[in-house]
Amino acid sequence: MLELRINGNKIYAPLKGKELVKTPEEEVRQKYILKLVNSYGYELEQMQQEVSLTGSKRGTGRASADIVVWRSKEEKKEGKNPIIVVECKAEYIDIKSEDYYQGQNYARFANAPFFVTTNEKETKVFKVNLDVTPKTLSDEILDIPNAKEANNDDKIKKLLGQTKAFERDEFSKLLFQCHNVIRNNDKLSPEAAFDEISKILFMKIRYERNPDEENIFTLKQFEKQEANYEKNIRPVNIKRNGPKDDIPYMDYWFELTKDEFEEDELFDKNEKIKIKEASFKDIVRKLQKYNLSTTSDDVKGIAFEEFLGGTFRGELGQFFTPRTIVDFMVDILDPQEDEVMCDPCCGSGGFLIKAFEYVRDKIEQDIKIEKDKVNLAFDELSEGKAESELEKLKEVSNTIIQKLGYETQIRKSSEQEIAKEKSKFISRLEKLSASCIFGTDANPRMARTAKMNMIMHGDGHGGVHHRDGLLNINGIFENRFDVILTNPPFGARVEKSLLITKADQISDENRITKYKKMYGAEVYEKAMEQLLFDEETTKGKPVLDTLYIGKEGLSGLTEVLFIERCINLLKPGGRLGIVLPEGVLNTQNLGKVRQYFESVAKLILIVSIPQDVFMKSGATVKSSLLFMKKFTENEVSLWKQYENEAIAEVSAKYEEELKNIERQLALRGKDAPLASVKKELRVRKRKITEDIELEVRQIVKERFDYDIPIATVEKAGISSTGTSIDNELKDVILPQYVPYRKQNELWKELKPVFQYKWNTKTGKAQRIKNNSEPIVIEW
Structure with missing residues (x-):
């Protein structure tokens, strides 16, 4: 060997x-x-x-x-x-x-x-x-x-x-056939049948990662093991439960698969295969000629997406973000190599997959360009050289090429250990897959689906977890991300009665040690403070209290809470793209919520999309795409400075009147004003407080000034029936937004401009530029 x-x-x-x-x-x-x-x-x-x-x-x-x-x-x-x-x-x-x-x-x-x-x-x-x-x-x-x-x-x-015809459509049809085998033979619901398909696909992937073991995914091997089972020749040594000799072969392999993906929390420890051996055997027969590990990500990834689309949309009623929207949002935020990305409501993983592919393509293109330069230089130097000299030159060029695909990275467990730890080579693609892609979904089926979908598309699944997206977990905590892309659930509410419990904490000491080493013990422990609970009752604070909007009672709507959650997860200067119902942008009762968001992040683009986009998925709410940039530390200071200055200026304006009102309300006995007068004074006091708040906000917005591009598209690449149509989003990206973003350096620090007017009657800001027509900014 x-x-x-x-x-x-x-x-x-x-x-x-x-x-x-x-x-x-x-x-x-x-x-x-x-x-x-x-x-x-x-x-x-x-x-x-x-x-x-x-x-x-x-x-x-x-x-x-x-x-x-x-x-x-x-x-x-x-x-x-x-x-x-x-x-x-x-x-x-x-x-x-x-x-x-x-x-x-x-x-x-x-x-x-x-x-x-x-x-x-x-x-x-x-x-x-x-x-x-x-x-x-x-x-x-x-x-x-x-x-x-x-x-x-x-x-x-x-x-x-023996020509090979493993095409996308064929594999997609095969997955549907396997799904139908389970539904027909085992009479399972569409959801349960999908779960069993997921288990078998993970079993197959597990085998392909361990090719030295006997190949379960051939009918011949399955029948051989089935015969051994009947002769009481049983598999042994399952790590999770210790030696076992009383389980069928397919159950044995599923136990090994659970062990393989244990840290990913794909399956409950007590989860079992829930189909008949005849069904399993039929699926093995259908899958045996395919090798998922050696099949292109494009073929298997898009085939799996087609299977997901037909199964979930048609039968399970699940909600997916159309690819045209996903592509547009990733293009707008333009994630770069080494940037850390997240989707806290990842569903089937569409945003994470696109972001992974987007950055991977950038890495590959960069390596190809640089490698061509090295090869060209080598060719020029090698002309007329002897064989021995060529060997030396080749080693030099190979050393340079090696560094193109790998980067030197220090992995540390604490600041004190940086000097002790040696630099290690890590593949740029490995770093992207293992350290830059994160997601959560509260639905265990969707979290498992996202992992499978990402494996099919080239991996990055290790950072995806089954977890309420509002709660912290491995690598998903405050001030961590450069880019967040998400489509949160609409219309649901988080009630005050929903509490953090012991089950929300990670108890595995090995994983805790690993995470502390990855992120630093102090940083990780601080992030986990969100999940602290009472040891006696094993219950913690309400989930709503982990967010300012929830704690202040401003809103319990999931779409609103997730805006704040995403902003919190971003690093200073980090970028957010989020799908929202348009009511969030203009409903009067969410005015204070919008005021809070504008005090912590900049709006960098709003795109109104047609109602047709999500109709095929069963959603009828008209939506918009909102893009924001979390304030940098300098912008936080600048906003606070303007706010303090405005409060001082406006408060001085009303100081005497407020003092007079307070004096009159403080009078007692015969000097006290009539009840009707007191009521008028209190009404006036409230009105002054509201005026101060409004004027302060006007002044701050006047000084913290920037443009907010707004676009409306009539066609976004998908009709109400799900068919492909014209996509006007493409016209927003390159001809308009990307040049605008680069010219105005939107990812950089704010450059304040003070020529700004606020119309209190219309509630609209008007900024005058070079004697031109006012630019109207609605928020």
């Missing part, structure tokens, strides 16, 4: 007999060489790494094949045509069509019948068709031959004829 040997930033290459710089691409290449040896039975002597197929001595991937395999070591020595050509890409890079053409051209040049493209997470095998033009992609097939089959022409012919 050949093993991977990594030594720091070096990796051993058995085909070269020496250590090489461990670039992301080199690691994928060495892992595939191991697979050729350990899984397919090839010998090292019948393979070669970095084979020049163009006669060039240059060592870049553009001039040589990564791995070439011959039928035998004798044919390799004799210089005969190879049978397989392999093109490797780094794990964080999606394989594009040009990569397929590149590998195909290498294989065509070598007259090899098979070529492979792999980035480890996705592997595709193609047959080389010499009868078509070079720009025509050959058919994708199921697999390459193993070492024994490589010398059998009949086997080769059969493999070349």
Whole structure:
């Protein structure tokens, strides 16, 4: 058994007999060489790494094949045509069509019948068709031959004829078929049937992560284990419950799956498989030919979304944010690499998936541009150099390329330990997936769905939890996020009777230790103070009291509470995009709520969208998309300064009148005013208080001045029936908003302007610019 040997930033290459710089691409290449040896039975002597197929001595991937395999070591020595050509890409890079053409051209040049493209997470095998033009992609097939089959022409012919048709529509239909198997055979509700499909998909993913174990997802293996069960040959050693010998094979594998995803809290510890073995067997038969781990994220991700859409919208009545809205909101907030993102009401994970893909594409594009520069420089330097010099140059270029895909990051448990802890290399994509994507959903089914959906799209699921979005959990607490995107529940209320309980706390000491190390013990403990409860009653404060709006009794509406929750979760200067019913923006009884929000965050864009957008999902409330930026520390100080100044100015204006009213109300006996006069005085006092509050707010808004772009679109890419239509949101992004945002540096500090007028009769602010027409800003 050949093993991977990594030594720091070096990796051993058995085909070269020496250590090489461990670039992301080199690691994928060495892992595939191991697979050729350990899984397919090839010998090292019948393979070669970095084979020049163009006669060039240059060592870049553009001039040589990564791995070439011959039928035998004798044919390799004799210089005969190879049978397989392999093109490797780094794990964080999606394989594009040009990569397929590149590998195909290498294989065509070598007259090899098979070529492979792999980035480890996705592997595709193609047959080389010499009868078509070079720009025509050959058919994708199921697999390459193993070492024994490589010398059998009949086997080769059969493999070349087994075309692979794992397309998006096919997989989506397959998921529906599995769903129907459970509904028909086990008579479960649509919701329960979906839960069982989720369990089986997680079981399959668990196997694919542990390929050395026996493959449960073939009918042959299942029937073998089923026969063993009948003969009383039972699986043993389940970590969660200790040794067991009295459970069926499918239950045994589900126990292992619960262990695998235990920290993700996917399933209750007592959760069981709730379908018949016959149903399980039928689904195994349908799924066995698919490998989710090596299938492109685009294919399986969109297929799973189609399945979710048909199942949840059509049968479960769940609510999803249409992709056109998700895409628009992510584009507006433009998340960047290293920014931490969250959706506290994540549903099926649409916002998190789009944000993950958006940043991942930026990383891949950056690496590609920089890598091309390195390769170009290498080509120029390598002209006329001897082989020994080329080797040295190649190592230098590989060292540079290694740093493109990885960044040096200090992981620390406390400020005092920073100096002690050594820098570690971490993949930029790994950091994005493991440290930058977070979400919660109060519905356990939706939290599980979001995790599965994210795995299908390329991962990032580890930060998603089943938790009330108003409460803190791993990494989801105040002042943590650069970007928040969400579509909170509308119309529901949080009552004062809803209390924090012991169940809302994390009790697992290992996880607590892990979180303290990740975020710092002091920071984590402070975040968890939100969940403190009385040890005797095991009950805590009302959930409403964790928020200013709830504690002050301003509102208990979920959509309003989640605006404050999101602002609290943001770092100073962090950005929020949220879907809201339009009533939040203009209902009179929410006036004080809006006043509070404008004192902690800036409005950066409001987009009114047509009612049709959510109609297919069963929602009839007209909505708007609200974008805000939490005040920076400087803006907090500036707002407070303006507020204090305004209070002093306006209070001085009414000081004498208020003192006079107080003196008259304080009189007693014969000097006391009549009851009717007292009533008038109290009414006047309240009116003065209200006037002071209004005038203070006017002055502060006059001094803390900025434009608020407002857009209204008639068509947002989706009709009331769910069909695709024109999308005017695209016109808001590039031609209008993005240039405006960049020109005005909206993500930067406020630059106050004081030419501003407030019309108390209309309740509208008017700012005059360069003698032009007033810009009307409604809020």
